[in-house]
Amino acid sequence: xxxxxxxxxxxxxxxxxxxxxxxxxxxxxxxxxxxxxxxxxxxxxxxxxxxxxxxxxxxxxxxxxxxxxxxxxxxxxxxxxxxxxxxxxxxxxxxxxxxxxxxxxxxxxxxxxxxxxx
Amino acid sequence: xxxxxxxxxxxxxxxxxxxxxxxxxxxxxxxxxxxxxxxxxxxxxxxxxxxxxxxxxxxxxxxxxxxxxxxxxxxxxxxxxxxxxxxxxxxxxxxxxxxxxxxxxxxxxxxxxxxxxxxxxxxxxxxxxxxxxxxxxxxxxxxxxxxxxxxxxxxxxxxxxxxxxxxxxxxxxxxxxxxxxxxxxxxxxxxxxxxxxxxxxxxxxxxxxxxxxxxxxxxxxxxxxxxxxxxxxxxxxxxxxxxxxxxxxxxxxxxxxxxxxxxxxxxxxxxxxxxxxxxxxxxxxxxxxxxxxxxxxxxxxxxxxxxxxxxxxxxxxxxxxxxxxxxxxxxxxxxxxxxxxxxxxxxxxxxxxxxxxxxxxxxxxxxxxxxxxxxxxxxxxxxxxxxxxxxxxxxx
Numbered sequence: 001x002x003x004x005x006x007x008x009x010x011x012x013x014x015x016x017x018x019x020x021x022x023x024x025x026x027x028x029x030x031x032x033x034x035x036x037x038x039x040x041x042x043x044x045x046x047x048x049x050x051x052x053x054x055x056x057x058x059x060x061x062x063x064x065x066x067x068x069x070x071x072x073x074x075x076x077x078x079x080x081x082x083x084x085x086x087x088x089x090x091x092x093x094x095x096x097x098x099x100x101x102x103x104x105x106x107x108x109x110x111x112x113x114x115x116x117x118x
Numbered sequence: 119x120x121x122x123x124x125x126x127x128x129x130x131x132x133x134x135x136x137x138x139x140x141x142x143x144x145x146x147x148x149x150x151x152x153x154x155x156x157x158x159x160x161x162x163x164x165x166x167x168x169x170x171x172x173x174x175x176x177x178x179x180x181x182x183x184x185x186x187x188x189x190x191x192x193x194x195x196x197x198x199x200x201x202x203x204x205x206x207x208x209x210x211x212x213x214x215x216x217x218x219x220x221x222x223x224x225x226x227x228x229x230x231x232x233x234x235x236x237x238x239x240x241x242x243x244x245x246x247x248x249x250x251x252x253x254x255x256x257x258x259x260x261x262x263x264x265x266x267x268x269x270x271x272x273x274x275x276x277x278x279x280x281x282x283x284x285x286x287x288x289x290x291x292x293x294x295x296x297x298x299x300x301x302x303x304x305x306x307x308x309x310x311x312x313x314x315x316x317x318x319x320x321x322x323x324x325x326x327x328x329x330x331x332x333x334x335x336x337x338x339x340x341x342x343x344x345x346x347x348x349x350x351x352x353x354x355x356x357x358x359x360x361x362x363x364x365x366x367x368x369x370x371x372x373x374x375x376x377x378x379x380x381x382x383x384x385x386x387x388x389x390x391x392x393x394x395x396x397x398x399x400x401x402x403x404x405x406x407x408x409x410x411x412x413x414x415x416x417x418x419x420x421x422x423x424x425x426x427x428x429x430x431x432x433x434x435x436x437x438x439x440x441x442x443x444x445x446x447x448x449x450x451x452x453x454x455x456x457x458x459x460x461x462x463x464x465x466x467x468x469x470x471x472x473x474x475x476x477x478x479x480x481x482x483x484x485x486x487x488x489x490x491x492x493x494x495x496x497x498x499x500x501x502x503x504x505x506x507x508x509x510x511x512x513x514x
Binding site for chain 1: 372
């Protein structure tokens, strides 16, 4: 399984976790960060299925959600499920790093969440 | 700093305007506002043009220079203002600061967008470019997608149902049907979109749990205002409108980074600033235009600005408190939902509507009786850049 190649940033002054990158800490304005990576599974915080997709996606619908990893990194990702009926807020998901779209310059990889419960 | 007046307001009907170029629309709205101000053959000191997509959708840049030339406003100062869907309010803010500081006496503000030029997928992609370029955009998330994720949490937290959302949609379509400038001029009823046999077909899921009638349309259109010093406004010899309060606040670009994604902090802060400056309370406002790009937002914003307690906005909408004749009429224009949402035009159009309300110029079926105060809230990104204006009627 491909581990998520996502880098988040923990403020060295106050410990606040940032994803994506900020030049100054959202809490204390500190500029020194430790790079951290998602650990363990994640908890699905919210989700949607969209049916009007932007240019660049050749499919009928797309499942998207925000999940929080065990080390408190929160991130948006695509969801590997058939429909929202398989999802619920708070469920455990496993994160993988897979192709999320194809652009003229090549395949783009990113986070995908896979439900671990039914 | 001195008081700033709005002495001219005008717009062109929103909708599908395939025959008009972006400049045609901006010029059309501008001339209406200039004529309304009695500036038919006069220039202004400065021009601010709100637009988001001309560079991407029309392959045209520096449109303020084009418009100044086309309207023969030369040698007026001219800038284009881009702040996503809040661009219109940002352009009004630029005019406000220019006059309040004493630098300018008269400013023309116009917002416009030509969004129906391409296919739907490209327009959706255009709107999605305001999401975070690494953490959101590559995944295919859209503005309705972010609204869907927000709605799921908000509805769960405050026990809202689709019925609450549809109450907003039905109200705004009903008002849009009465507004000759609205994109959608057809009322809808509960059976058509909620509990009738065809409701699921007519009103499909677009961004779960949001359905088609929870979303604003993609519109073309333009709206314009003339701002001036109060000295000039008084000389017109008719009621005018003053900008009594203004507020603006930003929030994290991504929804994921908010400690509580159901909190629209920038909305709350922008409104709080505007009320403090105006020395008014939410209960003092007679009419409001809120940014209902999605029905859930009208409900959430009506609570954040202070019209209703947290969690009470849905029931208020369902009980008719936000209708014309209710305790606080919201989006009497039809709102983004029915008037339409040409991005750069929206913030200006909200203020045009309030100016008409405060000058008591609307037909009886659209007029809030004796309205003296109004509020507008214009929302950029997914609530990451929000502007709020409080307007008051003034006698000459």
